[in-house]
Amino acid sequence: MSEASLLAFLVGLLAATLRVATPLLYATIGEVYSERSGVLNLGIEGVMFLGAFVGFAAAAQAEAAGWGAYLWVGLVAAMISGLLMALLMALLSVTLGLNQHVAGLGITLLCTGLAMFGFRLVFGERPVLPRISPFSQLNPFPGTPILDPLLNQYLLTYLAFLVLVPASVWVLYHSNFGLQLRAVGENPEAADAAGINVFRTRYAALAIGGVLMALGGAFLSLAQLGAFSPGIVAGRGWVCIALVIFARWDPLRAMFGALLFGGMFALQLRLQTQGFQLPYEVLLALPYLVTILALAVAGRYAPYPGAYLKPYRRE
């Protein structure tokens, strides 16, 4: 490979990495909010799937009705679906104090079933997948040499990296709400004694989380693909569960982790199209294996939130 084509390959890879990392970043930061408040939300995989479906279905209906802003209708609809599922998770895990793994998996199963049911109901059984015209990519500095493909990204990608990450760092570490959120996740008894409403704070954390997870899913159907298919999320939610641990529950580290894991996926796609002989599944499995290895090496010191998995009951 010549130097110029190597450079083009790397810039292309980096550009693809940003795109692939975007849904991971939304959902991972969503999970960070949930877990930092003390609730493991295994509904993530299903909520991403439901967000992808609801976003797509609403956008397709609005597009058919001739609305100009149909994609935004889809985004808002997806966010509402994520919010509702988060509230259900909060009802089960915070109010009723049920087992979080089982409740979360139940939410994932419910969302998956609902989305597939809705998909059949709205679109019927078609030989060809229905499509919409998706979000287009935009470039704030058109004509930049070399970096042009890199800057050509979706608005949602720009928002994820330039707004969501810094905003989440500020919210979690510098705002009053973030302090309360971390307090109820570390030591709910002490937080309660200090006058913080543990239940309300956890509801809010799960709600923010659910909206972000659904946004991550909607990015796939409304930006990346312009379609919805049963395999659209394909375990990305579980990757995010791994990422949260890998990122040690920190939004900034989550960004680097999403880029690293996104990079592996992007590389896998490139190598596949270039006819590389390594089975692509090996690269796809790396994020999971890396996380398990990281846990095995340093898991004892993983800074799990103090009240992780523990429901709170007022005595």
Add this chain to the structure above:
Amino acid sequence: MTLKIERRAPPVWMRVILPILAVIITFALTSALVLMVGASPLEAYYHFLVEPLSSRVSAVEVLVKATPLLLTGAAVAVAFSGGFWNIGAEGQFLAGAVAATAIGLNMHSLPPAVAVPLTLIGGVAAGMAWVATPALMKTRLGIDEVVTTLLLNSVALLAVSALLNGPWRDPISQWPQSPDIAAAAILPKLIPRSRLHLGFLLAILVVAALGFVLSRTAFGVRLRAAGMEPDAARFAGIQVGRVMLTTALLSGGIAGLAGAIEVAGIHYHLIEAISGGHGYTGIVIATLSGLNPWAVVPAALFIGLIDTGSQTVSRALGVPVYLGEVIQATLLLVTLAVLLLQHYRIRWERRAA
């Protein structure tokens, strides 16, 4: 007003009434979806619950569908009873299916009396191997097993995909699937010309053995003690780590057996959708059964009925077949909530000033 929750011992009649209550609530909730399709909920639930049992063919199909679920349900129930939160039955199932295929493909020169047990034992061993890493990480390093078992599900699915797109790709088939295993490794049919095979009896035997071990042996007592009150169990001289490791291996082995039985009893080759979520459905069944192996049998049969019924109702009324999945998920969440009533009495009480 405030919600006040008090703990109490579960009365026996509740163990029977509560699951029935959960089913009724679930059907009431999900009837909204049936109405959306424009069908009558009562008619839909007739097709769900009664029609599959009215013909011999579909009644046998319920048993076929229940076979892997009996095992994954038992696998999850034993793990949860022992305090090992195994979310990875799906991955262990796949590992068992892979091992059974690997062995079954090489059994051409052996008699069935050797080939069948070898294939199934291979599945058990692979399921145990797949859970061993998270189990050792839990017992030796104290690392949360929920995430590790969960992530290994995705790894197992990718491994199956790599095998089917690579070395095991059947050149004749259009789809990614392995060649068929040797005839000697195939489980014999219980009823000729049906899909019901020896695996169903094996599954019942495994569940019964598990029920006996958990309720009648010293190991069962230790397992449940380690699960309920690990600190108290340790104080009583129980080696909690070792008991938990055994529990995890038992659970993984049963899930692996389910995968092997699905290959050797139904498909005769490996496909990517060989499980299609049986491991996760095991969690639904274990919850439904209240982690009691004996109750796994009715729970698995009921979910098998829902699985069969969702196809009947789809054919009869045009309700999407995915209604079955929604019902199972709703039933899981409702059961989880309703079981609270077993241990707690909830009272509304005026907030103290």
